[in-house]
Amino acid sequence: MNIDLPFIWESLVELLTAIPTTLAITAVSMLCGLAIGTVVALIRMYKVPVLHSVAASYVTFIRGTPMLTHLLLIYFGLPLIVDALSAQFGWPFRSVNIPMITFAYISFSITAGAYLSEVVRSGLQAVDKGQIEAAYSIGMTTRQAISRIVFPQAFAILLPSLSNSTISMLHGSTLVFTVSVVDINAKSQIIASSNWKFFEAYIAAAAIYWGLTILIERLTAIVEKRINIYNRGGVT
Amino acid sequence: MIKLTQIKKSYGRHQVLKGIDLTVEKGEVVAILGPSGSGKTTLLRCMNYLERPSEGEITIDGFTVNCKRPSKSDIHSLRKQSAMVFQQYNLFRHKTALENVMEGLVVVQKVPKEQARKRSIELLEKVGLGSKLDAYPSQLSGGQQQRVGIARALALNPKVILFDEPTSSLDPELVGEVLSVIRKIAREGITMIIVTHEMSFAQEVAGHVIFIDDGMIVERGTPNELFNSPKEERTKQFLKRYTPDGVYSI
Ligand SMILES: Nc1ncnc2c1ncn2[C@@H]1O[C@H](COP(=O)(O)OP(=O)(O)O)[C@@H](O)[C@H]1O
Ligand SMILES: [Mg+2]
Numbered sequence: 270m271n272i273d274l275p276f277i278w279e280s281l282v283e284l285l286t287a288i289p290t291t292l293a294i295t296a297v298s299m300l301c302g303l304a305i306g307t308v309v310a311l312i313r314m315y316k317v318p319v320l321h322s323v324a325a326s327y328v329t330f331i332r333g334t335p336m337l338t339h340l341l342l343i344y345f346g347l348p349l350i351v352d353a354l355s356a357q358f359g360w361p362f363r364s365v366n367i368p369m370i371t372f373a374y375i376s377f378s379i380t381a382g383a384y385l386s387e388v389v390r391s392g393l394q395a396v397d398k399g400q401i402e403a404a405y406s407i408g409m410t411t412r413q414a415i416s417r418i419v420f421p422q423a424f425a426i427l428l429p430s431l432s433n434s435t436i437s438m439l440h441g442s443t444l445v446f447t448v449s450v451v452d453i454n455a456k457s458q459i460i461a462s463s464n465w466k467f468f469e470a471y472i473a474a475a476a477i478y479w480g481l482t483i484l485i486e487r488l489t490a491i492v493e494k495r496i497n498i499y500n501r502g503g504v505t
Numbered sequence: 506m507i508k509l510t511q512i513k514k515s516y517g518r519h520q521v522l523k524g525i526d527l528t529v530e531k532g533e534v535v536a537i538l539g540p541s542g543s544g545k546t547t548l549l550r551c552m553n554y555l556e557r558p559s560e561g562e563i564t565i566d567g568f569t570v571n572c573k574r575p576s577k578s579d580i581h582s583l584r585k586q587s588a589m590v591f592q593q594y595n596l597f598r599h600k601t602a603l604e605n606v607m608e609g610l611v612v613v614q615k616v617p618k619e620q621a622r623k624r625s626i627e628l629l630e631k632v633g634l635g636s637k638l639d640a641y642p643s644q645l646s647g648g649q650q651q652r653v654g655i656a657r658a659l660a661l662n663p664k665v666i667l668f669d670e671p672t673s674s675l676d677p678e679l680v681g682e683v684l685s686v687i688r689k690i691a692r693e694g695i696t697m698i699i700v701t702h703e704m705s706f707a708q709e710v711a712g713h714v715i716f717i718d719d720g721m722i723v724e725r726g727t728p729n730e731l732f733n734s735p736k737e738e739r740t741k742q743f744l745k746r747y748t749p750d751g752v753y754s755i
Contacts, residue, residue: 397595397598399591399593399595400595400597400598402555402591402595403589403591403595403596403597404597405553405554405555405584406553406555406584406587406588406589406591407588407608407609407613407657407658407661408581408584408585408609408613408614408661409609409612409613410581413612413613417608417612418597418599421599422598422599425599496599498641499598499599499600499641499642499643500598500643
């Protein structure tokens with residue numbers, strides 16, 4: 270076997286420059302996805318007329334199709350819509366001006382939104398009904414009760430799933446190579462093919478993904494410890 | 506002060522409340538007795554709209570809600586008139602004892618934080634928990650949690666406090682501490698409606714006792730009338746079952 274060990278190190282150093290891109294895609298998609306997912310979960314839980322069935326279709330469609338397909342649909346579909354609108358209203362804006370990474374942000378946020386809506390829903394449902402009743406009984410509005418009492422407790426419950434979803438998104442974000450965004454994975458492909466050292470470059474990429482995954486797990490553990498103070502003790 | 510007119514409540518075809526009329530004067534303590542499943546909890550929950558009555562009218566301190574088609578703001582205003590002490594305590598699990606009591610003052614009544622804090626500490630001291638301000642519910646015994654629940658209700662200075670079997674989830678040795686807190690606030694002239702199975706306690710603190718069975722008020726009277734000379738057969742049966750040889754002494 271002939272492995273160029275120093276080259277793994279070189280690749281690793283070079284790949285560091287792509288970490289911000291990967292992290293940005295992961296973070297933006299998860300944050301926007303969490304926002305979308307929360308709204309969708311509330312719409313479905315409170316059975317908001319009309320929106321309720323729109324939300325349900327959104328979730329089943331997205332969960333029933335691959336993340337890569339979402340990316341391709343956005344990549345090819347969004348420019349058509351943008352250009353049509355620009356032509357209609359005489360805007361100077363053209364779809365070629367959209368940065369490539371934007372397609373990743375939009376499409377992955379839509380993907381994450383559907384999955385996270387289920388995560389958020391199960392978190393909200395796991396909060397004891399007595400909690401919101403107690404909030405109502407002291408005169409809170411529904412909005413106050415949800416934001417001050419239900420959400421904080423739901424968040425503690427869904428933190429582990431949220432962490433798993435973040436890791437899935439970190440790994441799934443490798444799909445951006447199809448729309449020419451250079452993340453860690455795409456960069457490792459470039460390094461690999463321009464030096465004809467595929468195995469070494471991919472080992473370096475794997476090491477970085479693994480490191481980032483461990484980082485996410487550690488951060489989760491820290492947050493979990495802090496917000497779960499109230500679940501410890503237990504004289505009851 | 507409080508007036509319920511023909512409160513009815515059905516779950517599907519099952520009518521749980523069959524037209525309850527009830528008047529409570531200011532400062533009065535009313536005890537509600539009745540067998541399990543007779544609709545006591547449902548009645549209390551209708552008073553603050555945790556349960557939506559099918560029909561009827563609720564008036565608390567001059568504010569009336571007609572249950573046919575109440576608006577959101579009607580419901581909200583009605584809820585602000587009362588406070589509730591739950592059978593399962595229902596303290597906010599992610600908040601300390603002090604934060605539980607402060608929450609309503611700060612968020613609902615918009616009392617400045619420092620002032621809310623001072624008042625909450627006073628109330629927790631009053632229920633004997635001055636040393637547990639920073640404890641989370643999971644770190645408190647059932648009796649302590651229920652006393653925090655009572656302080657949380659008191660903090661709002663409500664027109665009426667609704668108690669739903671406040672001691673029936675407690676281990677027997679913890680019942681006394683909660684009852685003595687309720688007894689203390691009863692003496693201060695706060696209007697209270699208490700659903701309870703603690704007969705001698707009801708006899709002692711209540712000005713009026715109401716016996717409910719099968720979604721209807723069967724009999725009402727002073728504790729003396731109801732406990733010592735009940736008129737209705739159903740009341741007699743019930744009392745016989747629940748007070749064997751006065752074991753319910755406190
Ligand atoms: N959410 C509900 N759905 C259907 N039936 C209910 C519900 N809540 C209570 N009930 C029924 O209403 C009746 C009265 O219940 P409840 O008010 O809890 O009685 P109590 O507090 O006197 O024991 C019972 O028969 C109970 O099964
Ligand atoms: Mg009950």
